[in-house]
Amino acid sequence: MTEAQPVAGVPRRLLWSRAEVVSLRDDTPRVRSLTLAVADWPGHLAGQHVDVRLTAEDGYQAQRSYSIASPPEAPLLELTVETISDGEVSPYLTGELRPGDIFELRGPIGGYFVWSERQPGPLVLIGGGSGVVPLMAMLRHRAIAGPTQPALLVYSSRNWDEIIYRDELERLAAADPSLRIVHTLTRAQPQGWQGFRRRVDKAMLEELGVPALASPNLFICGPTPMVETAAQASVELGIDAARIKTERFGPSGG
Amino acid sequence: MSESDLQPLDGNAAAGLLGEMFWRDMTTATGICAGCGSEGPFAEARLFASAMGSVLRCPHCDNVLLRAARTPRGVWLDMQGFRSLTFTPTPDAN
Ligand SMILES: Cc1cc2nc3c(=O)[nH]c(=O)nc-3n(C[C@H](O)[C@H](O)[C@H](O)COP(=O)(O)OP(=O)(O)OC[C@H]3O[C@@H](n4cnc5c(N)ncnc54)[C@H](O)[C@@H]3O)c2cc1C
Ligand SMILES: [Zn+2]
Numbered sequence: 001m002t003e004a005q006p007v008a009g010v011p012r013r014l015l016w017s018r019a020e021v022v023s024l025r026d027d028t029p030r031v032r033s034l035t036l037a038v039a040d041w042p043g044h045l046a047g048q049h050v051d052v053r054l055t056a057e058d059g060y061q062a063q064r065s066y067s068i069a070s071p072p073e074a075p076l077l078e079l080t081v082e083t084i085s086d087g088e089v090s091p092y093l094t095g096e097l098r099p100g101d102i103f104e105l106r107g108p109i110g111g112y113f114v115w116s117e118r119q120p121g122p123l124v125l126i127g128g129g130s131g132v133v134p135l136m137a138m139l140r141h142r143a144i145a146g147p148t149q150p151a152l153l154v155y156s157s158r159n160w161d162e163i164i165y166r167d168e169l170e171r172l173a174a175a176d177p178s179l180r181i182v183h184t185l186t187r188a189q190p191q192g193w194q195g196f197r198r199r200v201d202k203a204m205l206e207e208l209g210v211p212a213l214a215s216p217n218l219f220i221c222g223p224t225p226m227v228e229t230a231a232q233a234s235v236e237l238g239i240d241a242a243r244i245k246t247e248r249f250g251p252s253g254g
Numbered sequence: 255m256s257e258s259d260l261q262p263l264d265g266n267a268a269a270g271l272l273g274e275m276f277w278r279d280m281t282t283a284t285g286i287c288a289g290c291g292s293e294g295p296f297a298e299a300r301l302f303a304s305a306m307g308s309v310l311r312c313p314h315c316d317n318v319l320l321r322a323a324r325t326p327r328g329v330w331l332d333m334q335g336f337r338s339l340t341f342t343p344t345p346d347a348n
Binding site: 013049051065106110225250251 | 260261262263264265266267269270273274277279281282295296297298
């Protein structure tokens with residue numbers, strides 16, 4: 001592949017396009033997924049994001065980044081947005097938009113936090129809250145491409161009802177013996193919960209066998225403090241820092 | 255709110271802004287910090303973003319690597335905190 005050829009996921013120039021809402025799906029009480037038709041979408045890689053821009057009638061603009069939840073193979077683009085109650089942009093995306101509505105976005109953006117099934121080595125995904133969104137694009141892509149390497153998702157949520165994509169993750173794991181999904185519930189646990197009940201830490205990753213993996217590819221995404229802790233723990237466990245990719249979403253949900 | 259009160263993002267979040275100016279993805283570049291000489295991916299640097307503009311800092315020594323702002327004359331960019339940036343073609347996103 002030469003530099004001159006257009007590459008999927010890398011537009012020649014980043015321009016604003018119109019996205020039309022096709023459908024909406026409630027994932028949790030605070031999280032909604034938007035399926036979008038975007039004119040002239042150039043294709044993307046699992047893990048990339050878009051910038052969304054909203055313009056008020058007086059011309060005021062607000063811009064935020066949202067990860068792409070859909071795999072490269074999907075015909076329509078999916079975003080999954082958590083409602084930040086006093087937020088400027090997220091309450092509009094999750095509460096106001098209806099099918100047929102149009103807003104501006106640009107992308108795909110970012111060539112660093114991306115994974116494709118062609119990348120050799122076991123996959124370790126560590127996500128917190130809405131940080132699972134780009135990791136879900138990777139798992140969806142992996143399921144479609146046909147898994148060739150083992151994968152582990154360690155996913156931290158506040159409680160059982162706030163696990164985004166809960167049923168789909170269960171289906172993915174049931175259909176694929178090489179995929180392991182481990183939830184940790186940090187605030188509240190259902191009765192009889194046997195799993196982890198704390199934030200992702202070094203002992204957890206050790207217990208899950210992460211240090212024993214040969215040449216793993218780690219992707220860590222979520223609130224900034226969670227990403228810092230998990231990345232630091234991974235380095236302390238002896239994982240080559242060059243194999244650890246991180247993406248910070250900003251303040252934690254508290 | 256001062257810069258230090260904010261939870262930083264990282265270089266991934268600057269990809270859109272830089273994509274306005276450069277016709278390639280900057281986040282896969284490897285940079286050398288002019289402050290401490292350490293080398294690392296652009297995407298792993300700390301980003302402090304506000305409506306005023308963005309500041310990218312070295313994760314090792316806190317040196318300001320890059321400053322970007324939207325001005326009435328256009329986007330203003332100061333990258334003197336990088337000693338150098340290396341762009342290696344990757345198979346997926348060059
Ligand atoms: C590369 C990237 C990808 C992202 N992908 C996604 C995604 O797929 N889905 C998604 O839901 N979000 C994602 N985000 C976060 C998103 O960009 C916004 O920051 C988020 O939606 C809040 O925007 P807002 O305008 O609603 O709130 P703002 O008006 O920006 O913030 C309002 C208040 O809430 C606080 N706040 C901001 N974010 C949070 C938070 N997460 N938890 C608690 N308090 C917060 C702020 O400090 C402020 O006090 C991503 C961020 C980045 C950098
Ligand atoms: Zn430095």
